[in-house]
Structure formats: C-alpha cells, structure tokens
Amino acid sequence: MLTIGFIGAGNMAQAMIKGWSGNQEIQQVVYSPHAGHKVAESLHIEAKDSALEVWLTSDLVVLATPPAQLEAVARELQPGILIKPSVIVASVLGGISLNQLHKALGKTVVVTRALPNVNVAVNYGYTALAFDADVDADIKGAVAALFLELGRTDELTEEQFGIASAIAGSGPAFVAAFTEALKEVGVTKGLTDEVAAKLAEQTVAGTARHMAQAKKAPLDLANEVMTPGGSTAAGFDVLTKGGLNQLLLDTITATMVKNAEFE
Numbered sequence: 001m002l003t004i005g006f007i008g009a010g011n012m013a014q015a016m017i018k019g020w021s022g023n024q025e026i027q028q029v030v031y032s033p034h035a036g037h038k039v040a041e042s043l044h045i046e047a048k049d050s051a052l053e054v055w056l057t058s059d060l061v062v063l064a065t066p067p068a069q070l071e072a073v074a075r076e077l078q079p080g081i082l083i084k085p086s087v088i089v090a091s092v093l094g095g096i097s098l099n100q101l102h103k104a105l106g107k108t109v110v111v112t113r114a115l116p117n118v119n120v121a122v123n124y125g126y127t128a129l130a131f132d133a134d135v136d137a138d139i140k141g142a143v144a145a146l147f148l149e150l151g152r153t154d155e156l157t158e159e160q161f162g163i164a165s166a167i168a169g170s171g172p173a174f175v176a177a178f179t180e181a182l183k184e185v186g187v188t189k190g191l192t193d194e195v196a197a198k199l200a201e202q203t204v205a206g207t208a209r210h211m212a213q214a215k216k217a218p219l220d221l222a223n224e225v226m227t228p229g230g231s232t233a234a235g236f237d238v239l240t241k242g243g244l245n246q247l248l249l250d251t252i253t254a255t256m257v258k259n260a261e262f263e
Contacts, residue, residue, distance in 0.1 A: 004146075005058030006030040007051045007073060009039040012092055013064035015121035017043050019150040022123070029057055032065075055080035055087055060146070062114075063091040063101075070096060074104035081106055088143065090114045094165070095259070097158060098132055110135060112143055115161055116150060117168045125151035126168040130158045166255040174251060179204045 002025060006013045009032035020026050021043065030040050031048040040047035048054045055061055055077050065073055070093060080087070089111045091101055101111045112131050119125035127147045131140055140155070147153040156164055179200045186196030211221055226232040 001025060001027050002060070002146075003027045003029065003058045005048070005054035005061045006032075006064055007054055007061060008032055008064030008066075009035045010064060011118065012116060013062065014039060014043065015118050015125075016062065016064075016092075016116060016150065017045060018121040019123050019125065020146075021045075023149060029054055051076045052080050056084055058087055060088045060090060060143070063089060063093055065093065067093045067096050070100070070104050077105065081109060085109070088112070088139065090143065092116065098130065102132075110139060113158065113161070114147065115164055115169060116147070118172050120150035123150055127151065127153040128156045128161060128164040128168065129153055130156055130161065162256050162259060163252070165259055166252045170252075170255045174248075175204065 004020060004026055006017065006028065007030075009030050013030070017028055017030070017039075020028060028043075028045040029048050030036050030045060031051050031054045032039065037047040048057065051073050063070070063073065085108060087109075089101070089105065089109055090113075091111060092114050093101075096113075098111055098113060101113070102109065105111065110132075112129055112135070115128040117125050117127075120127065127150060129140075129144060129147065131143075144153055144155070182200035182203065183193075183196045186199055187193055191199065207221070210216065211218060214221075216224075222236065226236060
C-alpha cells in the first residue's frame with residue numbers, strides 16, 4: 001500500500017485526491033489547519049493533525065499550501081526529514097522553483113515540481129513534471145506512473161512551466177468560457193437554457209474525447225467535419241478571420257505575465 005500525503009487541502013489538492021481515490025493500492029491522508037478534517041470527511045480519507053504527521057505517514061508528500069507558507073512548513077518538517085529521508089516530495093506550489101524547494105527542505109530531499117490541472121479530478125487531466133538533473137530514472141518513472149493515473153503527463157524543464165501553466169492550468173477556464181459562449185448562442189437562437197447547456201457541454205467534451213481516442217490532430221478533425229463551401233466552413237471562416245488565434249495568443253500571454261508576477 002502506497003501512502004500519499006497532502007499538506008494543504010485547497011482546490012488542486014482536492015482534485016488530485018479525487019483522481020487517486022479509485023486506486024485501492026493508494027491510501028491518502030491530508031493536513032490543513034483549517035480545512036483538513038472537513039476535506040478528509042467529504043473525500044473519505046484520513047485527516048492528520050500536523051504536517052509532520054503527514055510526512056511520517058507518507059511515501060510521497062504533495063505540498064499544496066500557499067507558496068508563502070513554504071518556509072514555515074519546511075521548518076516543521078525538518079525532524080521528519082531526518083527520521084524518514086526516503087519520502088519523495090511533489091510540489092504544486094506555483095512559482096516555487098526546485099532550487100527554492102531545496103533551500104527550504106534541504107539538498108538531500110528528492111523533489112519534483114508538479115503542475116496538474118483541475119481535470120485530474122476525473123482522471124483526464126494534464127500534469128507537467130520537472131525533476132533535478134540527478135534524480136534516478138526509477139524514481140522519475142515511479143512518480144510519472146502515479147501522475148499518469150490522473151491523465152497525461154510530460155517531463156518539462158522549469159523554463160517551460162510558464163506556458164504549460166497558462167495552457168493546461170488556466171486553459172480549463174478558457175475552454176469553459178468558450179462552452180458558455182456556445183450555450184449563450186444557443187439560447188439566443190431559441191433553445192432553452194438547459195438544452196443549450198447540455199448541447200454545448202457534450203459538443204466540447206465529445207470533440208476532445210474524439211481527438212484523444214482517435215489520435216486526430218485538431219485541424220484534421222475540423223476538416224473532416226467541414227465540406228468545402230458548406231455551412232461549417234462558413235462558420236470556421238468567420239472564426240479564423242475574426243482573429244481567434246491572436247485572441248488566444250493575447251489571452252495566454254496575459255496569463256503568463258500575471259503568473260510571472262508571483263515568481
């Protein structure tokens with residue numbers, strides 16, 4: 001039985017807990033001074049009374065606190081690091097580098113940065129991972145295998161985390177906004193709110209699944225749907241001439257600029 005411990009119980013921690021909850025070989029525990037017991041009860045896992053207790057219980061510890069709390073949490077964990085140095089740390093702290101994690105936790109602790117998105121809750125998420133250069137390949141493989149249960153995962157450099165965060169981390173909000181826009185168009189054109197919502201949600205979800213399962217590039221699928229000179233092509237032409245690519249570029253750039261302010 002593998003034990004994954006969470007220090008922090010916010011939205012991302014809860015999404016990861018939900019994603020791993022179906023694996024009977026994984027036990028999960030959580031500590032948060034304010035929400036830990038409530039989250040543990042709602043997600044049917046065990047609450048611990050301190051970060052140190054989580055460390056001593058776990059094989060992998062997910063750091064999911066606000067970044068400003070890293071130093072305080074690291075001080076609390078020092079006795080545990082001495083007693084049980086084998087614990088692997090996966091940090092989801094935004095803007096906190098591997099060097100900063102080692103400065104707080106110690107140079108001997110095996111640390112990975114993980115950048116999951118909220119879709120890990122339904123095992124259809126994306127997680128970027130970054131490791132120190134000297135991390136053993138077997139450890140990398142074991143950590144990657146855990147995150148693969150939550151969806152797709154790739155090893156990236158820390159320099160690539162900015163764009164990965166903007167697309168994968170913030171992207172669900174942008175896709176949700178597009179879905180809402182489709183729904184509103186449906187309502188404007190005469191559908192009920194309920195039908196328009198289901199139509200938009202199913203179209204977006206089904207298209208994503210179709211591309212993934214059939215291994216089709218987005219434009220390949222688009223071209224399959226379109227007949228030259230047809231109605232879909234007419235709408236697609238409006239999208240492209242309306243500057244969709246530039247709008248998304250501006251959206252992602254604004255997200256990256258804001259993220260950089262927190263680093």
